[in-house]
Amino acid sequence: MRQGITDGQSRLLTSWLGEFSVVQDYSWPLQDTNVLHVVTPSGEGFIVKASTTSHHIRREIAAHAGGFDGLHGRVPALRHASAASGILVTEFLPGVLVEGTPAEDDPETYRQAGALLARIHRPAGVSSTYASALTAKTRAWMDRAYGLLPESQLDSFEQALGALRPGVAQLVATHGDYQPRNWLQDNGQIKVIDFGRAEPRPWVHDLVRLSHQRFVHRPELAAAFHAGLGKAVGPAEADLWRLENLNQAIGTVVWANQVGDTAFEQTGRTMVERVLSAL
Template sequence: MCQGITDEQGRLLTSWLGAFNVVWDYSWPLQDTTVLHIVAPPGEEFIVKASTTSHHIRREIAAHTAGFEGLAGRVSVLRHASAEAGILVTEFLPGTLVEGTPAEDDPETYRQAGAFLKKIHRPAGTSAHYAKALAAKTLQWMDRAPGLVPERQIDSLARELAALEPGVVQLVTSHGDYQPRNWLQENGHIKVIDFGRADARPWVHDLVRLSHQQFVGRPELEAAFYDGLGKMVGPEETDLWRLENLNQAVGTVVWANQAGDTAFEQAGRAMVDRLFSGT
């Protein structure tokens, strides 16, 4: 059996698909997740994701089980899954990753991505506890940030965190990692992959990474995205938006440092700097 696939997972794969061949290995060592592009008789292509430790498998299974109404052909189809064994199989979704291609600089990509996100975001109720829990988690990140983030920044951001009062939060079915590395394009159409971080969160959560990456210095991309989404972050989301930014910025620095991902750690520091400078 393939490296990274347990005996139990291997038995399940064989029972589901029969004999198969690995086309490519896209595994994520930092997250202890095996990701394989495989071909099984009579020539069908699939993506297999497996892990015995990562909670992302269960989240992705839940997201696919809930369904993606109106997005047929633009989101992969779940064919087999076992949350207990930590494995899922989806149909292979053809396309080219947007990240690193000319499509990443095309406003039309972002207009479509915004419209796509609008369809992904389905109402998931309200929560009086979400913001409090996120603030507590952010404070935990800050407690582990000394030596990684300048002390003056930590103190300033901690004071700001304590002053935020987002209140009751409207939740949606968020993607969790919505950015060009999880977008495909085929014949001018955008598709979306990897729902391993999907969960019920406020809609602004899915905009944080883009605002610190592709939107920086590119107002035309930001405008196109919000045009497709049909709304922008407004005054009523000010505290929640800031809280989501604080959490993802400091959390990125600490997590990436622990995982040994230097590039991601630097990206987190840039997020913190941007928040601290107010730009």
């Protein structure tokens, strides 16, 4: 068994699957999560995720518990899970990651991804505290960003936060990291994987990274995505949209710096500049 998976997790895995062999290791070194593609002697394939520290395991289990009605074969099916032990097993979903392939530049990919997201976004109630909590989290990121970003940008962030009046938030079951690195392409069909950042949030949350990465200078991809999704950000979501952008931009800078991911940190800096320019 891969180093990092505990004896207890290994015993659970054996009790669930019996004999198996590891086909490929997809582990996330920056997040202390073991991700393995395994197969049983009968040829069944599974993805195993295990960690003793990451909250992503619990989030993914909760996302699957909420159900994905009508999406069998388009999202991984959960077979076994223990939140207490920090381990889950999903059925292996065939396909090739969209990121880095020609499908990443194909509007049809984004149309399908938008349509899938519309089905993933199950209603999850309303919250009168979501916006204030996210504002507090954003200010906490700002406290940790001193020395990483110019004080003028941090001052602009504070002014922007103070001007927002997002009000009550309509929540849905969001994916949390919706972009081509978490999409599969299988004979022209798009599928979605990795619900480790899933959580009830406003629907606009799942559009932030796409808007700062794939949609920059690619209006045809944005148009295809929104056609599949069936909606676009409007005046009703404007302040929540700005708040989500502020939070994810500065959070990217601080988190990437903390884990030593210089390329992702620069992505965050570019996001900060774009967000402030738009505001």
